[in-house]
Amino acid sequence: MLLQGKTVLITGGSQGIGRAAAIDCARAGADVAINYLGDEGEAAEVVAAITALGRRAIAVRSDVADPEAAPAFVQAAVAALGGVDVFVSNAGICPFHAFLDMPVDVLERTMRVNLHGAYFMVQAAAQRMVEQGRGGAIIAVSSISALVGGEYQTHYTPTKAGVHSLMQSCAIALGRHGIRCNSVLPGTIQTAINQDDLADPEKRARMAARIPLGRLGVPEDLAGPIVFLASDMARYVTGAALLVDGGAFVNLQ
Ligand SMILES: NC(=O)C1=CN([C@@H]2O[C@H](COP(=O)(O)OP(=O)(O)OC[C@H]3O[C@@H](n4cnc5c(N)ncnc54)[C@H](OP(=O)(O)O)[C@@H]3O)[C@@H](O)[C@H]2O)C=CC1
Numbered sequence: 289m290l291l292q293g294k295t296v297l298i299t300g301g302s303q304g305i306g307r308a309a310a311i312d313c314a315r316a317g318a319d320v321a322i323n324y325l326g327d328e329g330e331a332a333e334v335v336a337a338i339t340a341l342g343r344r345a346i347a348v349r350s351d352v353a354d355p356e357a358a359p360a361f362v363q364a365a366v367a368a369l370g371g372v373d374v375f376v377s378n379a380g381i382c383p384f385h386a387f388l389d390m391p392v393d394v395l396e397r398t399m400r401v402n403l404h405g406a407y408f409m410v411q412a413a414a415q416r417m418v419e420q421g422r423g424g425a426i427i428a429v430s431s432i433s434a435l436v437g438g439e440y441q442t443h444y445t446p447t448k449a450g451v452h453s454l455m456q457s458c459a460i461a462l463g464r465h466g467i468r469c470n471s472v473l474p475g476t477i478q479t480a481i482n483q484d485d486l487a488d489p490e491k492r493a494r495m496a497a498r499i500p501l502g503r504l505g506v507p508e509d510l511a512g513p514i515v516f517l518a519s520d521m522a523r524y525v526t527g528a529a530l531l532v533d534g535g536a537f538v539n540l541q
């Protein structure tokens with residue numbers, strides 16, 4: 289099994305992409321700690337699903353935007369599961385809004401959760417990995433939006449470009465410790481984050497029409513690429529960005 293004996297930490301693991309990644313990491317042999325913010329019931333379901341696979345799991349409720357949350361999450365995972373081998377920085381929000389009247393609080397919250405939150409969490413995980421002295425793998429969930437714009441995502445796309453850039457710089461800073469840092473760039477994946485946006489049938493059809501593989505993504509489409517980057521199969525891969533978008537990005541005409 290690709291992640292046998294590893295401990296994986298995932299932020300935003302209670303639903304969507306984080307949930308699918310948490311369960312597939314467990315299926316690949318890992319014990320898993322998830323962080324989440326809102327629904328305790330959903331987090332408990334993920335823990336139950338992982339336990340049913342014969343792996344250990346914990347859920348820690350905290351806001352990734354809070355700098356104190358990062359060391360606390362890592363410490364809780366170490367206390368319960370024994371260490372940190374893989375860290376997946378996934379938690380994120382995308383409150384769609386027009387540019388010209390963007391409220392300051394929406395802009396700042398999006399930056400704090402998506403970018404500052406990723407920074408604090410990745411830093412705390414890396415500190416622990418360096419202390420352990422056995423290397424590790426860090427994967428950030430960036431986006432196709434790191435490479436292309438969105439009319440109602442002017443506050444969001446810079447955070448995703450930032451997360452991608454964070455992984456590139458961390459690959460350099462942490463390479464000497466045997467810690468690999470990569471990002472995945474999902475296209476449009478049907479989750480709670482875009483439920484309202486994709487409720488417009490015309491927009492949904494337009495988004496799907498530009499995807500060569502012929503459909504929008506589902507969270508499970510990200511799980512395989514994340515497990516791969518977490519595993520020793522990717523042992524010489526660092527500083528890379530893996531588009532997981534059904535081909536949407538390359539489809540100009
Ligand atoms: N869906 C898509 O099309 C794409 C998504 N992405 C990225 O994937 C990541 C996951 O998104 P997705 O699965 O779609 O979204 P979901 O809304 O389904 O899941 C988001 C997860 O993040 C958690 N979360 C949100 N805010 C915080 C916070 N402040 N602190 C801790 N946890 C938090 C949520 O917890 P809770 O539910 O408890 O609040 C939930 O577990 C995001 O970074 C997003 O930007 C990238 C490209 C495309």
Ligand SMILES: C[C@H](O)[C@@H]1OC(=O)[C@H](O)[C@@H]1O
Pocket residue numbers: 382430431432433438441448474475476477481482485
């Ligand atoms: C939330 C969006 O639907 C989703 O998030 C992204 O990062 C991409 O822009 C997707 O379209």
